[in-house]
Amino acid sequence: MKDDDIKTDYDFSKGKRGAVYPLPPGKERITIRLDADILDWFRQQVNTRGGGNYQTLINQALRDHIGQQKIPFEDLLRRVVREELAHYKIE
Numbered sequence: 001m002k003d004d005d006i007k008t009d010y011d012f013s014k015g016k017r018g019a020v021y022p023l024p025p026g027k028e029r030i031t032i033r034l035d036a037d038i039l040d041w042f043r044q045q046v047n048t049r050g051g052g053n054y055q056t057l058i059n060q061a062l063r064d065h066i067g068q069q070k071i072p073f074e075d076l077l078r079r080v081v082r083e084e085l086a087h088y089k090i091e
Helices: 036-048 054-069 073-087
Strands: none
C-alpha cells in the first residue's frame, strides 16, 4: 500500500466520543482489576451453562453477597447455631 492510497482527509465533524453502544439504564461502565483465575472461573461457568455473559454472573455474585450482608444478626446467629448443632447431631 502506498501513501497515495491512504485518504489523508477524514471528516470527523459528526463523530462522537465514547462507547459505540449506549449503556442500558442502571448500568455504569467501570474498569476493575480481577485475578485471572477468578475471571477464568466465571467464564467457565458461562461455558458450562451453554452461554451467557460472565459479567452478568459476576454482577449476580456481588448482588448475592450484598444480600447476605443484609441478613439480620439474629437470623444469622440462628443459622450458625443450627449448622453447628447439625454438625454435632444435637437436636
